[in-house]
Amino acid sequence: MSSTHKRKRDELEDSDEEPSFGRQILPVANLPENYNGPITDGLQYLFTVRRDARRLPHVVRVANPYEVPDVPPPLKDVAPHPSLPSESWRTVFQRRFRNFRKNFAQPTIHIRLPEKKLKQKLMPDKNERDLWWEFIAGRPEAVWNPPKKPKQGKGKGNKGKGMRAFSDDSMDYGDARDSGVLKAQADDGDVVLMYDEADISVGPVHPPVSAATSVTLPTPMGTPPRHEEGEISDTPAEAFTPREPTPALLNRIDHRLAIHLLMYFTNWMNHHLRHTEQFSNRLTEVHARWMFALLSRVDDHVDADDMSLLRNLARACIGLLKDRKWKKVFLAQAGVGGQDEVGPDSIVQEAMSERSCWIVIAAIVYVWAQRDLWQDAEAMLQDFIAQ
Structure with a gap:
């Protein structure tokens, strides 16, 4: 053109x-x-x-003479399980738990400068899972904070020395904390951790075995080791007052430590579900309060790895709920009611209740927006009814 x-x-x-x-x-x-x-x-x-x-439309379709109207199936009116918390309770809990997290992170009263680092150790180290179990169980400091073993040389110190029937090394590796009393009292009335003389007993490293020896709390050398998985202890556990998650302890727990400790609780719950016959590994209401308090120290925005740990904790609580349901049915069929767990000497143990499980699940579901976990809990209850 x-x-x-x-x-x-x-x-x-x-x-x-x-x-x-x-x-x-x-x-x-x-x-x-x-x-x-x-x-x-x-x-x-x-x-x-x-x-x-x-x-006019750009595309026109000819009416299909064989078309059948698509009628949606009627919705099944499924009644919620009686154990499922109501919608009003969930709404109130979500609002109050969020306010609790904000108030704990930003206190409006008793504001003070951060305290100096205490020489006294208030809690076990981060990676000591077994010692954290003993710490929460209320064991004395000699158990959850044993003295460090002395570093032994690589044979250099023994050169030039003859054989003797005794050792010249008479060092005492006991800590000064085992011989005194710790009483930390803040001037402004904050709750802090206090130990009494009755909580810690100081004795020789190797106590003499005698019939007249009075019963004392176990020392680091005399503490019996924890049983491996699958073993059941026949010796009755000593009575200790469990440690509560006080504000003095929670102020020293950050996001990373809280996530790490919640991972321990998940492991303990899964171990308990695998070996429900072991009363020494049961989870109590004190453990539930620790989980609730640790969730208040977790950040609002977490990464994928931390979210996976929180979801595993919620799933472990769902599994514990299912175990509690089956145990109730078994006790009802056996004609025994009103007891969750019965330990040695017919002592009713304060086991972690269903209410505590729902609180932990609701906190994870609504604060970190994991609604599918709530649907999993509902499906578990519906399967329980069907069975």
């Missing part, structure tokens, strides 16, 4: 209308969109034709 037949760009007619199937060549009347008057000329006729064409 020669250039003489091409129209210049400035010769093209401007149009504010949307592109249509063909280019506008004939003039069209400029009338309002809702014009409904008589058509007097061709310009008005073209306007009405183009207006009606814009209102």
Whole structure:
């Protein structure tokens, strides 16, 4: 095509209308969109034709004579399980737990400068899982904070020495904390950790075995080792007052330590579900309060790894709920009621209740938006009814 037949760009007619199937060549009347008057000329006729064409669909489908209307199935009116917390309770709990987290993170009263680092150790190290179990169980400091073993040389110190019937090394590796009493009392009335003389007993490293020896708390060398998985201890456990998650302890727990400790609780619950016959590894209401308090120290926004740990904790609580349900049915069939767990000497143990499990699950579901876990809990209850 020669250039003489091409129209210049400035010769093209401007149009504010949307592109249509063909280019506008004939003039069209400029009338309002809702014009409904008589058509007097061709310009008005073209306007009405183009207006009606814009209102028509671009694609038209022929009606199917064999089409069957798709009627949705009726929704099943499934009554919620009586153990499932109500919607009103969940709403109130979500609001109050969020406020509790904010108030603990930003206290509005008793604001003070951070305390200096105490020489006294208030809790076990981060990676000591077994010592954390003993710490929460209320064991004395000699158990959860044993003295460190002395570093032995690689044989250099024994060179040039003859054999002797005794050792010249008479160092006492006992800590100064085992011989005194710790009483930390803040001036402003904050709750801090206090130990009494009755909590810690100081004795020789190797106590003499005698029939007249009085019963004392176990020392680091005399503490019996924890039983491996699958073993059941026949010796009755000593009575200790469990340690509560006090504000003095929680102030020293950050996000990373809280996540790490919650991972321990998940491991303990899974171990308890695998070996429910072991009363020494049961979870109590004190453990539930620790989980609730540690969840208040977790950040609002967590990464994928931390979220996976929180979800595992919620799933472990769902498994513990299922175990509690089956145990209730078994006790009801056996004619025994009103006891969750019965330990040695018919002592009723304060086991972690269903209410505590729901609190931990609701905290994870609503604070970190894991609604599918709540659906898993509902499905577990429905399966329990079906069975």
